[in-house]
Amino acid sequence: MDIFDRLRTEAAKDWSSYVDHAFVRQLGDATLPQAAFRTYLVQDYLFLIQFARAYALAIYKSRTLADMRSAQAGVAAILDVEMDLHVRLCGRWGLTPQQLEQAPELQATVAYTRFVLDCGMSGDLLDLHVALTPCVIGYAEIARKLASAIGPRLADHPYREWIGEYAGEAYQTVAQNARGQLARLAARSMTAERFPELCGLFAKASRLEADFWQMALVERL
Known part of the structure; x- marks a missing residue:
């Protein structure tokens, strides 16, 4: 097992609470x-702003050009791909990028994003990437499973x-x-x-992800 598999196995209960949350199940069966979904998208837009800062911090924390380029790719994926998706979807409700950026951050958004940034500020590059991993890899796992289950x-x-x-x-x-970058960092330190x-x-990051889904189910913007 690589480091991600080991972490996921050790934190199996917390990981399951995130990837198999009611929000995810309702998203998949179209009952959400x-x-x-709108609350989630608005808060996730604000979330991504802070995650872009976290990847920028990863550039600063890097000691090799390879690590810097890996972190820069994370910034680009957020700013140039993920945020565009949110703008496009929210635009159908008449929300502009300026309105999204000025929306109030809900408690679950603040708790998760500041936890990740604190991991990066107080720890090293491996600490930061471990805190980032549930979001980055979890979304890929969730969407892949949903797409497979839904099919045509x-x-x-x-x-x-x-x-x-x-x-x-x-x-x-x-x-x-x-996942590859996490494995390389773990091998080194x-x-x-x-x-x-x-x-x-x-485990904490996974629980905060579950709290983020729950926020969308109970809060309304």
Whole structure:
């Protein structure tokens, strides 16, 4: 098993609470209320702004050009791909990018994003990437499973663009690259004594992801 498999296995309960959350199940079977999806998209736009900062921090924390280029690719994926998806979908409700950026951050958004940034500020590059991993790799796993389960019916699915974006080859490659970078960082700086601490970061980030889904189900913007 690589480091990601080890982390996911150790934090299996927290990981399951995230990737098999009611929000995800409702998204897949098309019963998710549009208002919940809208709340999620607006908050995720704000979330991505902070995650772009986290990847920029990863550039600063990097000690090799290869690590810097890996982090720069993460920034580009957020600013040039993911955020465009959110702008496009939210634009159908008449929301402009300026309105999205000025929306209030809900508590779950603040809790998760600041946790990741704190991991990066107080720890090293491996700590930061472990905190980022549930989001990056989790979305790829979730969307891939949903797309496979829905099959040809995806063409008429109300959330087909979101599922298709994250299940698509481009984002799946982003996730694979993130997994590879995590493995390289672990090979350089992880010790047996350090692994439990990293598991704690991974489990916390997974729980915060589940809280983010839950926020969308109960809050309304």
